[in-house]
Amino acid sequence: MELLEKRILKDGTFKDGGILKVDSFLNHQMDIELINELGKEFARRFAGKKITKILTVEASGIGIACIAAQYFHVPVIFAKKAQSKNLDGDIYTSSVMSFTHGQEYIIRVSKKFLESDDCVLIIDDFLANGKALIGLMDIIEQASANLVGCGICIEKGFQEGGAYIRSLGVDLQSLAIIDMDENGKMVFRKENE
Amino acid sequence: MELLEKRILKDGTFKDGGILKVDSFLNHQMDIELINELGKEFARRFAGKKITKILTVEASGIGIACIAAQYFHVPVIFAKKAQSKNLDGDIYTSSVMSFTHGQEYIIRVSKKFLESDDCVLIIDDFLANGKALIGLMDIIEQASANLVGCGICIEKGFQEGGAYIRSLGVDLQSLAIIDMDENGKMVFRKENE
Numbered sequence: 251m252e253l254l255e256k257r258i259l260k261d262g263t264f265k266d267g268g269i270l271k272v273d274s275f276l277n278h279q280m281d282i283e284l285i286n287e288l289g290k291e292f293a294r295r296f297a298g299k300k301i302t303k304i305l306t307v308e309a310s311g312i313g314i315a316c317i318a319a320q321y322f323h324v325p326v327i328f329a330k331k332a333q334s335k336n337l338d339g340d341i342y343t344s345s346v347m348s349f350t351h352g353q354e355y356i357i358r359v360s361k362k363f364l365e366s367d368d369c370v371l372i373i374d375d376f377l378a379n380g381k382a383l384i385g386l387m388d389i390i391e392q393a394s395a396n397l398v399g400c401g402i403c404i405e406k407g408f409q410e411g412g413a414y415i416r417s418l419g420v421d422l423q424s425l426a427i428i429d430m431d432e433n434g435k436m437v438f439r440k441e442n443e
Numbered sequence: 444m445e446l447l448e449k450r451i452l453k454d455g456t457f458k459d460g461g462i463l464k465v466d467s468f469l470n471h472q473m474d475i476e477l478i479n480e481l482g483k484e485f486a487r488r489f490a491g492k493k494i495t496k497i498l499t500v501e502a503s504g505i506g507i508a509c510i511a512a513q514y515f516h517v518p519v520i521f522a523k524k525a526q527s528k529n530l531d532g533d534i535y536t537s538s539v540m541s542f543t544h545g546q547e548y549i550i551r552v553s554k555k556f557l558e559s560d561d562c563v564l565i566i567d568d569f570l571a572n573g574k575a576l577i578g579l580m581d582i583i584e585q586a587s588a589n590l591v592g593c594g595i596c597i598e599k600g601f602q603e604g605g606a607y608i609r610s611l612g613v614d615l616q617s618l619a620i621i622d623m624d625e626n627g628k629m630v631f632r633k634e635n636e
Contacts, residue, residue, distance in 0.1 A: 279556045280519040282512045308502035313509035313519065319475040326473040326506065363472045 251291055251425040254403065255438050257284060258426060264436055268378075268406065270428065276403060277310035277375050285317045288425055292373065292401040293321035295423045299398050300369045303327055305390065307346075307357055307382055311374040314403060318373055327364070329357040329386060342392045344385035357385050364393035377402040377424060380411020387420070399423060407439050444484055444618040447596065448631050450477060451619060457629055461571075461599065463621065469596060470503035470568050475510065481618055482511035485566065485594040488616045489515075492591050493562045496520055498583065500539075500550055500575050504567040507596060511566055520557070522550040522579060535585045537578035550578050557586035570595040570617060573604020580613070592616060600632050 263271045275281040301322050306315035307329040315326045340361040347354050364370070372386050383400055390397050399421030405412045408430040415422050427439035456464045468474040494515050499508035500522040508519045533554040540547050557563070565579050576593055583590050592614030598605045601623040608615050620632035 273553065274556070275518075278520065278523065278553060280509060280512075280521070282509060282519060283516075285509070286513070309505060309521065309523070310501075312502060312505040313521075316473060316475055316478070316506035316509050317513075319473075320479070320510075323476075325468075326475060327471065328473070328502065328506070330471065330502070360466065360471060363467070 251288070253284070253287055254426045257281075258404070258428075268408065268430075270404065270406070270436070272404065276314075280313050282317065285314055288314060288403055289318035289321050291425055292318045292371075292423070296322075296371060296399060296401065296421075299371075301371045301398050302367075302369045303364070303371075303395075304373055305329065305359070305364075305370050305386055306373050307331070307386060310376075314375055315373040318401070322371070325363075327359060329359045329389065331355050331357060342389045344388040344392075346385040347379075347381045357382075357389070359389050359393075361393070364390065364395050366394040368393070368395040369398050370395050371398045372400040373402075374400070375403045377405040377411050377415075377422075378409045380409075380415050383411065383415055387415075401425075404428065408436075444481070446477070446480055447619045450474075451597070451621075451631075461601065461623075463597065463599070463629070465597065469507075473506050478507055478510045481507060481596055482514055484618055485511045485564075485616070486514035489564060489592060489594065489614075492564075494564045494591050495561045496557070496563050496588075497566055498522065498552070498557075498563050498579055499566050500524070500579060503569075507568055508566040511594070515564070518556075520552060522552050522582065524548050524550060535582045537581040537585075539578040540572075540574045550575075550582070552582050552586075554586070557583065557588050559587040561586070561588040562591050563588050564591045565593040566595075567593070568596045570598040570604050570608075570615075571602045573602075573608050576604065576608055580608075594618075597621065601629075 261274045304315050304319050304326045312328050319326045341358045402424040405424035405427045407427040428436050429439050431437050454467045497508050497512050497519045505521050512519045534551045595617040598617035598620045600620040621629050622632050624630050
């Protein structure tokens with residue numbers, strides 16, 4: 251998606267270790283007008299699919315999922331990372347290894363919000379090693395619900411998550427995919443490449 | 444706000460220890476159409492005020508802040524709770540004691556996103572003992588930015604946070620305020636009470 255790619259080039263910064271910082275517009279400070287356009291693009295890419303719930307994981311996926319949900323007219327569920335007094339009763343859990351934080355964590359979704367007839371679209375800001383997506387997909391499977399697809403803002407194509415998830419036959423739509431060329435420079439993958 | 448009060452009565456559950464669960468529509472599963480109405484109401488209540496940024500704290504404030512920000516046409520900044528590889532450089536920090544989680548945590552905002560000429564509206568889902576709000580206000584003060592006010596979805600009027608923050612002269616707008624009557628039953632405070 252050209253709008254997002256241009257914004258990454260303008261305001262993103264690349265750091266050693268394959269880290270891309272987009273904290274000025276996506277995941278610390280959020281440019282709501284940009285995110286609105288990303289939401290519209292997810293709606294365009296998943297148009298015609300039956301979707302009853304959007305699932306994301308706290309924290310930085312929540313805003314994007316909520317803005318996008320306005321175009322799907324469905325509720326958002328965000329998987330929780332912290333154990334909380336507010337989260338009790340029957341819950342689905344899955345274990346996720348975080349690349350960004352360098353530690354494992356548990357994600358949790360109350361069973362009452364996912365039914366076997368739900369058609370779930372996962373939305374998140376980043377896809378790198380794919381562990382968060384796999385955890386969310388695991389929860390959808392535990393609920394015997396239907397996974398419609400995954401909408402990702404920025405995929406790091408030079409990490410293994412995207413290829414693995416596509417190999418499962420999942421409809422994974424990433425609005426910008428960043429590859430690394432032979433000189434270690436980050437480049438955008440062309441659509442349909 | 445009648446729409447929110449009716450929804451709390453319909454779908455909220457009250458538990459011992461003053462805990463109100465609204466996880467079916469506000470802070471685990473999110474009813475985006477309802478939250479859109481809450482966003483509009485915040486816009487109405489802070490109409491005419493100069494606002495340049497909305498500040499919230501992860502996780503459950505983010506979606507509400509993002510939806511509301513569409514009516515203010517300003518970016519959202521969410522304070523982070525977790526130490527992250529993605530958050531480096533100069534940061535403002537403040538320590539917050541959590542009622543819900545029963546532990547202290549640090550909130551962080553990159554200094555580059557808050558300037559002294561910023562006019563900041565804080566938005567969050569809940570106000571109970573007020574510690575999260577006070578932490579966010581502390582960060583705004585550290586940045587020498589201007590606090591415009593606080594927009595809260597649900598205030599627990601029977602806890603001390605709201606009275607304390609109003610005593611500081613802060614324009615605190617809570618869309619539903621829950622008090623406890625002499626029988627320990629939760630009741631809504633009338634507006635302008």
